[in-house]
Amino acid sequence: xxxxxxxxxxxxxxxxxxxxxxxxxxxxxxxxxxxxxxxxxxxxxxxxxxxxxxxxxxxxxxxxxxxxxxxxxxxxxxxxxxxxxxxxxxxxxxxxxxxxxxxxxxxxxxxxxxxxxxxxxxxxxxxxxxxxxxxxxxxxxxxxxxxxxxxxxxxxxxxxxxxxxxxxxxxxxxxxxxxxxxxxxx
Ligand code: ADP
Numbered sequence: 001x002x003x004x005x006x007x008x009x010x011x012x013x014x015x016x017x018x019x020x021x022x023x024x025x026x027x028x029x030x031x032x033x034x035x036x037x038x039x040x041x042x043x044x045x046x047x048x049x050x051x052x053x054x055x056x057x058x059x060x061x062x063x064x065x066x067x068x069x070x071x072x073x074x075x076x077x078x079x080x081x082x083x084x085x086x087x088x089x090x091x092x093x094x095x096x097x098x099x100x101x102x103x104x105x106x107x108x109x110x111x112x113x114x115x116x117x118x119x120x121x122x123x124x125x126x127x128x129x130x131x132x133x134x135x136x137x138x139x140x141x142x143x144x145x146x147x148x149x150x151x152x153x154x155x156x157x158x159x160x161x162x163x164x165x166x167x168x169x170x171x172x173x174x175x176x177x178x179x180x181x182x183x184x185x186x
Contacts, residue, residue, distance in 0.1 A: 001026055001080040001185070002105055004087070006155065007113030009144045010120035010127070011170040012177065016113065017084040019178040026080035029071055031064060031088075053135055056143035058088060058151065065095040073103060088152045093159075109186050110159040113170035113177075121145060 001024055007013045014030060021028035035053060038046035045067070049059045068086055071077065087093040100107060121141055128136025135144070159165040166184045170177060 001082075001108050002100075003081075003108050003185070004083045004110040004159075005113070006110060006152070006159075007170055008115065008117070008120055008148045008152075009141065010124040011113045011115045012174070013084055013113060015174060016178055016181060017082055019174070020082055020181060023178070023182060024080065024082075026082055027077050028082050028084060029068070029077075029086070031067065031083075031085040033085075034067055034071070035059060054140075056135055056140035056147070058147060061089055061091045061095065064088075064092055065099070068096065069099045072099065072105065087155060088148075090151075090154060090158065093155050107164060109166055110164045111181055111184070112156055112159075112165060112167045114167055115170040117145065119171070 005013050005017050005020070014032075017028050017030065020026075035046070035049045039050045039053070040046070045063055049063065052059045064086060068083070072081060083096075087096050096107075121138075124136055124141045125138055127133065128141070135141075156165060168177070168180050168184060172180075
């Protein structure tokens with residue numbers, strides 16, 4: 001199973017992705033996590049990326065495409081993977097199509113988690129306070145939300161037109177949402 005999990009910041013994508021990984025026994029690839037690891041290790045990618053991440057801006061498509069291509073080419077991904085946080089722009093989605101095609105990978109579906117904007121901003125501010133994530137302060141959160149609606153939301157149409165999109169209500173108890181997702185998988 002190869003799938004994408006989409007949804008606005010704060011919708012609980014990361015949490016659900018982990019639970020689906022366990023259920024389906026596939027690799028969970030979070031580009032946010034991969035980038036945070038690069039930052040921690042102070043790699044060239046990390047040094048470049050942090051400048052954007054700290055402002056709530058997107059890191060360049062080229063960097064992201066390279067990271068994902070390298071990762072999904074690895075053997076452990078052959079069986080299946082769930083991409084979380086990628087693609088976030090149309091060029092990334094097109095890049096993903098090309099790389100998956102060249103690896104002979106087939107995208108099974110795209111899960112889009114839906115939730116109300118104000119509820120999400122509230123949740124993110126709370127997470128920032130609890131986890132001390134440097135990009136979870138209110139201005140930056142708003143910035144990330146705006147970027148989502150401007151740049152990432154168009155991907156919903158992109159995947160809808162390909163017949164791959166499945167929308168799932170992202171509000172409710174965590175296990176309940178996981179079950180909703182599992183139930184709609186092809
Ligand atoms: P969230 O889903 O809460 O916005 P992520 O952990 O997915 O956070 O990503 C954190 C940051 O990493 C983003 O705000 C962005 O700067 C960067 N990032 C992650 N994935 C991508 C991507 N596909 N394209 C560009 N930037 C990305």
